[in-house]
Amino acid sequence: REALTLARGLEIDRARMRHNLDATQGLIFADAVASLLARSIGADKAHHLVAQGADRVRETGQPLQVVLPSLPDWPPSVSAEQLAACFDITPAVKAAAHCVPDAVARAQHCLALCQ
Numbered sequence: 001r002e003a004l005t006l007a008r009g010l011e012i013d014r015a016r017m018r019h020n021l022d023a024t025q026g027l028i029f030a031d032a033v034a035s036l037l038a039r040s041i042g043a044d045k046a047h048h049l050v051a052q053g054a055d056r057v058r059e060t061g062q063p064l065q066v067v068l069p070s071l072p073d074w075p076p077s078v079s080a081e082q083l084a085a086c087f088d089i090t091p092a093v094k095a096a097a098h099c100v101p102d103a104v105a106r107a108q109h110c111l112a113l114c115q
Contacts, residue, residue: 003107021089025057026064032086033068040077049073 021028030050037046053068060067065087068074 025061026087027054027057029087030054030064033064033083036078036082036086037075040075045073 030053033053034043034046034050037049041049049068049071052071052073053064056062056067056071057064065083068083069080
């Protein structure tokens, strides 16, 4: 019940959400980049390259999307467009939106059982 009460009072602050995403300097998208890279250089090398990029982000404060292509081992076969797609939040938002109705239905069912 407490969670339901809290959820009813939630308000979306888009500016704050954008600020929080930007504060990660793109590191939140590291897995998407690693998945892209794994197709061309293998999972182990992809993981290593993204880890190098993450270290550089923490050292320089530059965004991951800027840092990665400047790494010596960055594969030239990966286009700027492919990399940019990894940093697009839209697919994750759409996936979450697709899951929400089912999650709400399950929560309502659980709540009904608890009453």
